[in-house]
Amino acid sequence: MLADDIGTNPKAQRVHECIARQFAKPEGIGGVAVAQVMRMINWLPYRGAIGLLDVKPTADLLEIGHGPGFGLAKLSRMASKGSVVGVDRSPTMRRLATATNANAVAQGSMLLKQGTFECLPLSDASVDGILAVNVLYFVDPISVALREARRVLRPGGTLCVYVTDKSHMSWLQFDGRETRQTFDEQSLHRLLRASDFGEDLIEIRKMWLPCRFRGLLAKVTKHG
Numbered sequence: 001m002l003a004d005d006i007g008t009n010p011k012a013q014r015v016h017e018c019i020a021r022q023f024a025k026p027e028g029i030g031g032v033a034v035a036q037v038m039r040m041i042n043w044l045p046y047r048g049a050i051g052l053l054d055v056k057p058t059a060d061l062l063e064i065g066h067g068p069g070f071g072l073a074k075l076s077r078m079a080s081k082g083s084v085v086g087v088d089r090s091p092t093m094r095r096l097a098t099a100t101n102a103n104a105v106a107q108g109s110m111l112l113k114q115g116t117f118e119c120l121p122l123s124d125a126s127v128d129g130i131l132a133v134n135v136l137y138f139v140d141p142i143s144v145a146l147r148e149a150r151r152v153l154r155p156g157g158t159l160c161v162y163v164t165d166k167s168h169m170s171w172l173q174f175d176g177r178e179t180r181q182t183f184d185e186q187s188l189h190r191l192l193r194a195s196d197f198g199e200d201l202i203e204i205r206k207m208w209l210p211c212r213f214r215g216l217l218a219k220v221t222k223h224g
């Protein structure tokens with residue numbers, strides 16, 4: 001389906017809305033199918049965001065909105081003497097990520113919890129790094145989610161966020177009801193500055209991806 005067709009074809013519109021809902025909260029068999037797509041298309045954003053996290057082998061890490069869990073697997077290999085927690089609001093993604101990371105979960109070095117960005121099920125200052133790839137669009141309100149991220153980070157810890165640029169989200173027509181917000185470089189920077197991270201070190205980089213995808217990577221380091 002081409003993005004240009006969606007606006008004029010009601011059937012294509014319904015399919016597209018269904019896909020958008022699945023990206024926001026993958027559920028059931030449709031969620032498993034969408035997870036395969038994420039696995040294929042999102043490895044480059046993951047590579048960029050994980051690279052910015054600068055993971056030490058002893059680090060305690062959190063991924064929010066982990067989807068099928070291939071990012072968690074990479075984090076777990078890198079933090080081989082630390083720990084990894086995954087939080088996702090979708091029970092289907094929690095199950096899929098558990099299967100993808102069965103060894104680490106069985107060994108106790110990885111813990112997967114159903115929960116939300118807006119109310120993280122972690123204690124204060126408990127992680128060194130947080131990864132959030134393709135999830136910020138769906139959180140509501142973002143100010144509360146960012147406050148939560150800062151709360152669970154240790155001083156000196158880092159939050160790394162990847163989002164696809166607003167212009168590309170709009171071309172893909174992924175800026176409908178399920179998507180609370182999309183970002184360009186300026187709005188992402190403004191939002192982070194206006195959040196509880198306002199006094200912290202904020203860096204934003206552009207990322208060019210295949211198929212005209214344009215992404216943004218944000219790295220925020222909690223002072224301390």
Ligand SMILES: C[S@@+](CC[C@H](N)C(=O)[O-])C[C@H]1O[C@@H](n2cnc3c(N)ncnc32)[C@H](O)[C@@H]1O
Nearest residue numbers: 025038042065067088089090116117133134138
């Ligand atoms: C588009 S998928 C991205 C999955 C994976 N990070 C990737 O890039 O392939 C968004 C994921 O974030 C989860 N999610 C969306 N909003 C969330 C929220 N407010 N709190 C926790 N998880 C959320 C969804 O359930 C889904 O698994």
